Amino acid sequence: MTYERFALIYDDLMEDAPYDAWIAFLDRHMKKHGNGGARILDLACGTGELTVRLAEKGWKTTGVDLSETMLIVAQQKISEHGFHVPLFQQDMRELEGLGRFDGIVMFCDSLNYLLKEEDVLRTFERIYQHLEDEGLFMFDVHSLYKMNHVFLHHTYAFNDEDASYIWNCFPGEQENSVEHELTFFVRQQENGLYERFDEFHVQRTFPIAEYQKWLEQCGFQVLQISADFTDDPPLEQSERIFFVCKKLSS
16 A cells, blocks of 8 residues: 555545534534644645644644655645645554644544554554643544445445546455555546556554553543534444544643
8 A cells, every 4th residue: 555646546546525614623623632732743644735724724734644655745735725724644553753742633534554462552652652741533434334234245436537547446455454546547638548547555453442442551541432523422334434532631
């Protein structure tokens, strides 16, 4: 999973993603539970769509992503909007040297790319170290229902004049994991011909109780577990699970 070519068309494919709903969720809980600070770390920031919106809302924002190409796209986008947002290329499992933040967010199921329990736990530990006292950590993950009933054995397709894709979902090797095989056909500006490239992504999720146990093990207080951008508890067929967690004062 390199995102090298994928980064260049990512925004087109995510055009309908609910970025404003993520921002509203963050705003709501920072006002309700936050420590009053304004420093936000957008972890796994990708091409910066959420990062720009955070800056527009007045948050003092920093972005981190593993992919250099994603960060290049994000930097261009941030500059075009006239903001100054520090961007860093780091692995979420190895966060270091970024200072402390009043809020850390990791949305758009980015945590689901960690396939091992110890990697999730290590990421939570690193996030805890980068939070101010009373700071909030908010993230979302795919539910067990979505992984095992919405994704598995399904095929999705998209087609327009400039880009098309075929997306097949297969069971992964690990429990509650899915392998995403994507084939893209992207029109080249210089000659109008279509170039094919393939992407292979694997995601895994864990039971809600497991996430809660690991968060509490790291020292977080789990304030809320909800579903699908609401503050309501997850139901059997909820698809996206949200966690709001606080680092208690030491």
